[in-house]
Amino acid sequence: MMLFSNLLQKANKLYLFQKFPFIKQLIKFFLVGTSNTALDFIVYIVLTRIFHVYYLIATTISFIVAVTWSFYLNRRWTFRVKRGLIPQYGAFFLVNTAVMLLNVGLLYVFVDYLKVDDLLAKLGITLILGILNFTVNKFWTFRPKIEKTA
Numbered sequence: 001m002m003l004f005s006n007l008l009q010k011a012n013k014l015y016l017f018q019k020f021p022f023i024k025q026l027i028k029f030f031l032v033g034t035s036n037t038a039l040d041f042i043v044y045i046v047l048t049r050i051f052h053v054y055y056l057i058a059t060t061i062s063f064i065v066a067v068t069w070s071f072y073l074n075r076r077w078t079f080r081v082k083r084g085l086i087p088q089y090g091a092f093f094l095v096n097t098a099v100m101l102l103n104v105g106l107l108y109v110f111v112d113y114l115k116v117d118d119l120l121a122k123l124g125i126t127l128i129l130g131i132l133n134f135t136v137n138k139f140w141t142f143r144p145k146i147e148k149t150a
Contacts, residue, residue, distance in 0.1 A: 028078040029134060032070055037126055040066035044122065055111065055118055056104055063103060067096040079142040091141045099133050 017024040043062035047053040053061070071092045075081050081088065103125055110121035 025078060029074065032073045032078055033130060035073070036066045036070040039069055056108060059104060059107055059122065060100065063100045067093065074142065081142060083145060088141060092137065095136045095141060096133065099129050103129055
């Protein structure tokens with residue numbers, strides 16, 4: 001734990017991160033997304049391969065687990081937001097529900113109609129929808145608070 005803490009302190013002092021804080025935020029978002037995707041796949045694989053849950057139900061459950069994890073990390077670590085927990089989670093969940101519906105729909109088409117392996121299809125869909133998810137959450141859900149001027 002001490003090693004991780006020391007690495008974070010040194011990284012915070014990097015010129016690139018001080019000059020362009022957006023890059024640091026982007027890297028953090030990527031790391032959260034990576035952990036989110038890993039969690040999504042782990043839950044999905046456990047549900048489908050061990051418990052034999054239907055793949056569309058499994059992808060819905062794994063997505064909800066991963067979204068909650070992602071919201072927590074992005075809120076606390078990536079964007080360091082301390083205001084409006086409930087409305088912000090609502091916005092985050094709304095965006096991610098739309099992405100999940102696209103995910104499920106596309107997964108169904110790729111697996112049932114195009115006969116693509118479910119894991120391969122899920123990986124490709126996750127990469128494409130990840131770009132959409134980042135963009136909307138960056139500029140809507142986690143946007144900086146705009147102060148009203150009188």
